[in-house]
Amino acid sequence: MTEQNGRPRDTRIDSAVLSAAAELLTEVGYADLTMAAIADRAGTSRPAVYRRWPSRAHLVHEAVFRDADTSAVAATGALETDLRAVVARTVALLTSPLARLAVPGLIGEAAADATLNQRLLDRFAVQGWRGLDGHLAAAIERGELRPGFDGGVLLEVVIGSALAALLIRGPDGLTDAWVESTTRLLLDGLRAP
Template sequence: MDATATGSPDHGTGTPTDAPGGPATRGRPRDPGRDAAILDAAVDVLAEVGYAALTMDAVALRARAGKATVYRRWASKDELVLDAVRRLEHQQVPVDPLPDTGSLRGDLLALFRPEPAEETARRDRAAAGLVSVLSHRPELAGAAHRSLVGPWAHAHRTVMARAVARGEVDPGADVGILAQVLPTMAAYRALVQRAPFDEAFLLAVVDGVLLPALRPPAAPPR
């Protein structure tokens, strides 16, 4: 348990604990494991109560950490929630390493990794909790898009760029835009349509939308 879980100050090198929102001090080294626990707690609280009702205190309590510990890492609720959602999405992308099947279709299909229904529901509830506030906080829209779509779009852009290098994809194709198509459609499907991201949906988008848009143009008839 973190030393601040009971409200007492951290004790590391004797440096005073920084106040919430204040500059970081030279206390004990930051523990990545503690970061992960706080972000997981933020996801759970976000999924349960939504963005508006989420508080730093509630996240700290769920993570068994002190409020000062949370504020040393994230200066605001916005930063904490966006990082939590970003981490959640990154956990779904098989980036170590990305699939390399030798074909773009194979790579795009291999990126799809079925997960337990319970975990899917948890992720979708957390994402919905973030999306629900965008009508009131439009300044968060760009950051929310990067958190929800960014990790998948980056993976798609990477496998598409490899396909361009192999000569499999039209070098004039707008890979930057097309890499966002499936992640954005998946987010809309999950958050607005409340429909599952399943293999049938994946095949429909890959075979019916992405591959036709990325193929080199056909040679004109002689």
């Protein structure tokens, strides 16, 4: 990362801060995580941290999801298989060890922070499933999917279902059986008559 004016940012600080945030999140949990402790662990100053991330939630979001798989879901030509991959990817993102610790706090803070909310939406809706609209268009052409279906709504339903299950069942409740059951339920609503 570089600033528009001035000298380039030291990427070693960025990396140290992200690593420190992940380590401390594991040690103390989201509620007790502070920017001061993160800065101390990273060997930098609080102003250096705040120049990069405006809040703890923004920093934790990046630390938790920095290594997340946000590549495009490969199209297989079968709606059921592609949809199962989207559901499984959502589960994987939300149940990683760091996400288990951070997601409940991030959801709470995102409700009051429009920029954080947008970053979370972008992470899940845009970065996580590039090409989904093309997969859906191909499924419509094959006659598997009702015409006019909105891919954004599909993602909202998948993400919302996974979040609700995460809160109700806990992270260990989002099993392969849950992925299969959710995929089948979604397919019943998606398929062309």
